[in-house]
Amino acid sequence: MKTWRNCLAILTLLGATAPAIAADNVILTIDQESAQHHFTLQQLAALPQTTITTATPWTTGQHRYQGVAIDTLLQRLNLSPQVLKVHALNDFWARVPTSVARQYRAILATHVDGQPMSRRNKGPLWVIFPLSEHPELNQEKYHNYMVWQVRTIKAE
Amino acid sequence: MGKVRFLFFVASMCTFLAVTAWSTWNYERTFRTITTTTQTSAWALAQLEIDVYRLQETLKLYQAGHADSNQLSLSYDIAWNRMDVFLTGDANQEIRQRFAAEALVRSILQVLQRHEAAITTPSPADPQLEQMSQELDALIPRLRDIMVQNFTGPNALQESRLLDEAKIRNFAAIGILLLFSLIMLVLLFRESRKQHFLAWNDVLTRLPNRAAFMNRLSQLTAKTDAQVVLCLVDLSRFKEVNDSLGHAVGDRLLAQIAGQLLQHQNEDVYLARIGSDEFALVMFGNMSDYSWFAYSRKIYNQLERLLHHEDPAHRVKLNMGISQYPQHANTVEEMVLFADLALASAKQDKQLHYQVFNRFMLDQYQRKRLLAGHLQELLAEPHNTELFLCYQPIINISQPQQLGVEVLIRWEHPKLNFINPPDIIEIAEENGLGEKLGEWLFRRMRHDIARFPADTLCHIHVSINLSSSIFNQNLVNRVSDWLQDGPLPASQLILELTENIALEDVQLSRKIFTQLKERQIRIALDDFGTGWSSFSYLKDLSFDKLKIDKSFIKHLDRDKRLPLFVQAITDLSHQLGISVVAEGVETESELSKILEIGANEIQGYYYSRPLRAEAFHDFAEHYLAGNTRETRARSDLA
Structure with a gap:
């Protein structure tokens, strides 16, 4: 009984039990006043990838996060908003100044340690700032910018 | 030691500052921890609750057919993620450990995990979903x-635990x-006690x-009816012990004296060291009645014995001066002054260095005070008639065309009549008027001889007595200044000084003598025979003249031994190239005796008593006229 529970716990932490997100599902919508841009995981994976290896207050140890840099994405769409209002699946949202996201090359992580991120493990998209590389980011204000389970980004 | 204490x-x-800073920081930190923990934990728990509640709702x-399987799956995943976040990482560590929150969240997560299959492939009628909902x-x-x-x-408890810890830490800090x-206070207290002791006590004898x-x-x-006897104990010539044997020896002797005094102290005796070589014995209560006399005599004898033993050369002399309150004095200041006067009198007394104050001492003191004030006024006006100069001729046997003269000060006081010249000098010296007196003397002398015709003045050699305070490095410049504007050239000036002035600092004297000689000023040793009269310093210091004291001349003709001394002094002086002046020659037979011995110059009543300036002028005119005629006649004969 106990062994079973332990196994389950380990599997949980790895997110291995989570069902993979279908590659052709729209997982991200960039909402502009005039238009909306939809992205599937496949489309996002096709964009130039950026990797950040960092620890976070909600995980244990260092992990390698991979995804498209917010800056790159905005350039692709030819957008230059002041602020990004990032909405999560659970209705949480946060306003992230574009300049900060650019300055630290924050990414919309789709993979952790090479694995796609499930919803049960902050996926499918997680705004990652390089906290380990820039200790000055390790404070409440920036922690708030790191929205997980991202679904929509409104360019304001 | 001072450095260590300073460090x-x-x-x-x-430490004080560091502990204060740490304490403040600690408090600040605790406060922040409490507020942020409450905020973050409240947020984390609230989110967790919402997400789980939503899952339950969905x-x-x-089950009721009002939501689809995607919505169910999403709320399931969100709740799962939320619990995963809660159970992992540093952000929620604090709240995880409180109220058994971790165990509870784990069991909720386990509920979710147990029924995962029912979510992945859902059907509203699945009893597993119902099971999950109930759980x-x-x-x-x-x-x-x-x-x-x-x-x-319990959260308040948690906070109060943190606050308690902070309180304990702060108590510890405050304790430190x-x-x-406390340590600083103790040190300050000790320091101030030490300072207090130093302010009121003498370090050497305590x-x-x-x-x-x-x-x-x-x-x-x-106190009313108080009777106090003050006995001042003074060591005269104590400085010589310090000078010759070193200050360590001098200090030891002082400590021994203090020890001796302390040995005999009783409850009616107060002891103090009130000067470098002065102690005070204050006797009061029973002692002040009659036993003070015996007591102070006993102390005197014991200290005398101690000094006798510790200072084998017997240079240091013990003196005691005593005054009584209220018999003698009405105030403390008077009592101290009167004891001082008794002490001064004891120092002068050659027999008994122990004196009790009496009215005569006070009279003498007051007379001196009065004279000092008066003298100061007189010295300010050069041409007063009260203070004047007398001139006693000095006959040069081998050079009759020259005439020596000693300038003597006279004071005809309107009330106190004639003031003894040594007293004048003493009063001047004691009141710091030595230099003024010297200046006055030179000025008056110049004024007196200014009337002399030049052909008279050029044969006159003037001797002036120096007092001790003028005999210093500045003497030569001073005298040169005083002689400036004539009429007496430096080569006709002789400065007379006594051996105690010349011997005070032989090295300095030698320097001054050299400077005087450069200006052609001659030096005479006065009163030879009254003091140490050692021949050794005649060779150390090059005097031009030596004046044999009148005590050797008086009855020279009638005494058998006196001529032997005078002969020896004269012969030795001549061998050293020093010319000899005989003072106080009064009779013809004394004169013939001293001439027989070979003195070069004669001073005394036989030729003339000290004369007023006009009378001396007449004397000089007469004397020189006769002698120059005689000299001329003699040279004519030759």
């Missing part, structure tokens, strides 16, 4: 409880501060000092 003070201050809606229903209230607890009761303050002594005297005399 300790600095260290204490640093589950129920799905969640059982756990959600507990989650709510934790949230409530976090805000209220208090300890250091006896009370002069300030303490004056205080004590005031206290003792403040």
Whole structure:
């Protein structure tokens, strides 16, 4: 009984039990006043990838996060908003100044340690700032910018 | 030691500041921890509760057919993620450990995990979903409880635990501060006690000092019917011990004296060291009646014995001066002054260096004070008639065309009549008027001889007595200034000084002599025979003249031994190239005796008593006229 529970716990932490997100599902919508841009995981994976290896207050140890840099994405769409209002699946949202996201090359992580991120493990998209590389980011204000389970980004 | 104490003070201050800073920081940190923990934990718990509650809601809606499987799956995943976040990482570590929150959240997560299959492939009628819903229903209230607890009761306990810890830390800090303050206070107290002791005591003998002594005297005399006897103990010529044997020996002797005095102290005796070589014995109560006399005599004898033993050369002399309150004095200041006067009198007495104050001493003192004030006024006006100069001729046997003269000061006081010249010098010296007196003397002398015709003046050689305060490095410049504007050239000036002035500092004297000689000023040794009269310094210091004291001349003709001394002195002086002046020659037979011995110059009543300036003028004119004629006649004969 106990062994079973332990196994389950380990599997949980790895997110291995989570069902993979279908590659052709729209997982991200960039909402502009005039238009909306939809992205599937496949489309996002096709964009130039950026990797950040960092620890976070909600995980244990260092992990390698991979995804498209917010800056790159905005350039692709030819957008230059002041602020990004990032909405999560659970209705949480946060306003992230574009300049900060650019300055630290924050990414919309789709993979952790090479694995796609499930919803049960902050996926499918997680705004990652390089906290380990820039200790000055390790404070409440920036922690708030790191929205997980991202679904929509409104360019304001 | 001072350095160590200083470093300790600095260290204490640093610790003080450091502990204060740490304490403030600690408090700040605790405060921040409490507020942020409450915020973050409240947020985390609230989110957790919402997400689990939503899952439960969605589950129920799905069962009722009002929600689809995607919505169910999403709320399931969100709740799962939320619990995963809660159970992982540093952000929620604090709240995880409180109220058994971790165990509860784990069991909720386990509920989710157990029924995962029912979510992945859902069907509203699946009994597993119902099972899950019931299980969640059982756990959600507990989650709510934790949230409530976090805000209220046990959470307050948690905060109070943190505050208690901070309080203990702060108490420890305050304890350290208090300890250091205490140590500093102790040090300050000890330091101030030491300073207090130093302010009122003498370091060497540890006896009370002069300030303490004056205080004590005031206290003792403040009582009605108080009787106090003050005995001042003074060591004259103590400086010589310090000079010759070193200060360590001098200090030891003082400590021994203090020890001796302390040995005989009793409850009616107060001791103090009121000067470098002066002690005070204050006797009061029973002692002040009659036993003070025997007591002070006993102390005198014992100290005398101690000095006799410790100073084999017997240079140091013990003196005691005593005054009584209220028999003699009405105030403390008077008592001290009167004891001082008795002491001064004891110092002068060759027989008994122990004197009790009497009215005569006070009279003498007051007379001196009066004269000092008067003398100061007189010296300010060069042409007063009260103070004047007399001139006693000195006959040069081998050079009759020259005439020597000693300038003597005279004071005809309108009330006190004739003031003894040594007294005038003493009063001037004691009151710092030595230099003024010297200047006055030179000025008056110049004024007196200014009337002399030049052909008379050029044969006159003037001797002037120096007092001790003028005999210093500046003497040559001073005298040169005083002689400036004539009419007497430096080569006709002789400065007379006594051996105690010349011998005070032989090295300095030699320097001054050299400077005087450069200006052609001659030096005579006065009163030879009255003091040490050692021949050795005749070779050390090059005097031009030696004046044999009149005590050797008086009855020279009738005494058998006197001529032997005078002959020896004269012969030796001649061998050293020093010319000899005989003072106080009064009779013809004394004159013929001294001439037989070979003195070069004669001074005394036989030729002339000291004369007023006009009379001396006449004398000089007469004398020189006769002698120059005689000299001329003699040279004509040749």
